[in-house]
Amino acid sequence: MDVGLTDRRVLVTGATGGIGRALTRAFAAEGARVAVAYHRDQAAAQAAVRESGGEQRALAVRYDLADPACGDTAVGAVTDRWGGLDVLVANAIRPPTFRPGAASFEDVPVADWLPFVQDNLGRTVATVQAAVGAMRRGGWGRIVLISTHLVRQGAAGREFYTATKAALHGLASSLAWDVGRDGILVNVVAPGLTLTDRVAAMPRQVRAREAAATPSGRLTTPEEVARAVLFLGSALNGNITGEVLTVAGGH
Template sequence: MDLGLTGRTVLVTGASAGIGRHTARAFAAEGARVAVTYRTGGARARALAEELGAAAGRALAVPYDLGDPDSVAAAFAAVERRWGGVDVLVANALRRGRRRPPGSRTEEVPAAEWQPLLRDNLEQTLRTVQLALPGMRARGWGRVALVSSHLVRDGAPGQEFYAAGKAALHGFARSLAWDAGPDGVLVNVVSPGLTRTDGVLADLPAEVRERERLRTPTGRLSAPEDVARTVAFLCSEANGNITGAVVDVSGGR
């Protein structure tokens, strides 16, 4: 299937590793120009941009820090200087934060710890979308994908505030679909289940991964490529009328 992405400009936040990295590759494989943003993984982002065709003007590594509003605006300015605007925004960057210590309670988490999680995962993500929308409306075509988390649905001890920030994106997308739809802009949420990224493989014990696999109807955890392909379709010309949706990529969990 031709996704109609040839010549489109895509900005993928948090693209130096994990799901974002594979998402950037998925768009590049479809002929799109890809801005690969990063906060700390500059070397990885630049290497990925080279892999995706930076020398031919098809990819660009751009700094982007959710905690720095100036950085968010600068990322869009860099893409506009190079390619004239953003057709597709994949808001994948996140701030996980410190897991609440065992035995502690939600009410014991100081505001200095949970407020930055909401500010970065919610407020700055919304600001990123705001910066993308004017150009999309002007061109009469645009796609936005907000990458969420299975924690919104499943929950997990110690993840209350991170999950709250991600859950808010669902409501935002549903209402934004009404506002932006008449201008040709479709906006959706992609909610990955536990995904076999390098970080998950390194940090999550094998017995936990196996337990989660056995609870999954397909009998396997999602690969990052599974999520990336879903994002690419939702953000393509092939998606003609799916908007305001939350699409789970979780093997049926």
């Protein structure tokens, strides 16, 4: 089936982690040109470029959420190379995702949590702004924001992390009204605990407990998350916008 991604220009942030790598593979397999946005692991980014068809079909771009210009830089690198941008998958996150240290929620200083929110939410919004400008010029676009099922379920110690992710849900639902008539669709994918290498290294009882909490009885794979993103980020998605798709085995 042709999903309408041949030669589409795709930017994936956080592209060298478990889910990010699956995302780049999925889009490249459909004929897209993929920009691999990475933070530190340049070797992993270059490996992803090779997997995605080499330098004729893929591009490694540095993307540091601590840098206020990271969105403009990454989108600019794609448009300079390929003349535009069609798809943005905002997957990058700056750790830690748990509350800093052993402090109670009310004891975490503003100076500790505010930079986390500024980097993870503010930089993502700025990246979306840069992407929307490029997509409006092209008259077509798909934006997929990666969140977490914990926004709905909640988890102790994850208050600041889930607050930044929940904000993406509001961003998508409202931005959809602004860009829809320009051919741009904006959605959120919220994975559950996903069987990346990092999760596979967790204690078996932790993984078993999480799997037992799902109707399917197992954890989601990165490839399953990537297929959901691919659908929303392709021409198969004709008119779904402002929505949240949870990929967590029913958890």
